[in-house]
Amino acid sequence: MPALFSLSVIRLVWPMLVPAGSGIHEIIIKKSRFISEITPVTDPEEARAVLKAKKAEHPDAAHVVHAFICGDQRQFMGMSDDGEPSGTSGKPVLEILKGRGITNIIITVVRYFGGTKLGTGGLVRAYSEAASGVLDKLKTAELIHYSRFELKADYQFFNLIKSLLEELETADLEENFGTDIRITGNVPEDKASEFESRCIDLTNGTAEIEII
Secondary structure (H helix, E strand, O other): OOOOOOOOOOOOOOOOEEEOOOEEEEEEEOOEEEEEEEEEOOOHHHHHHHHHHHHHHOOOOOEEEEEEEEOOOOOEEEEEOOOOOOOOOHHHHHHHHHOOOEOOEEEEEEEEOOOOOOHHHHHHHHHHHHHHHHHHHOOEEEOOOEEEEEEEEOHHHHHHHHHHHHHOOOEEEEEEEOOOEEEEEEEEHHHHHHHHHHHHHHOOOOOEEEEO
16 A cells, blocks of 8 residues: 655754853842853863853852853863752753753853752752843854965965955964965865865966865
8 A cells, every 4th residue: 555645854954153252141039149151162171261260250159050062063061060959050051051052152150149048949940040041142153164274376466365365254364475475264164165266266377275
């Protein structure tokens, strides 16, 4: 008997996001003050440095909870309850963060105890609310993967090349001027082939370019 219907599965791939700045949010729950902050980071070492600085900034706080995600595939994650009951603070913050599709980010939540215990469920809700609140304010940008390039060309093509570099949103440029122009920098991976071919066209085939 022939099948009555067929099923197709379409997988959607969403762009990876990174913070386009920092952010801060504050809530009061039963007189406890929760200050959540976002800081961009690129690796676990930076995340640890941010956490250390935050603890130094708030020496009288009861807890400085944190969670971070970094890496171009979100391959590095970490969290800490910092003395709160296990699983009631760092984990909820990390779970909120994981659901937003953001990388290269750390959230710290500073708690000043107000004298009333919140209980396990109350702590989970409080830290989740603190994380969600600061993330709701955050502006993000799409994570761009770059390829390194090295370019050598004659001086007469400098202005044309500079315009192309700006148009294709290259970054981290270094220019050296000697008998010819030598430029190194980063070009978005999805524009690398276009960059190479257009450099050749602009310089009548005389440019030397290497994409790494």
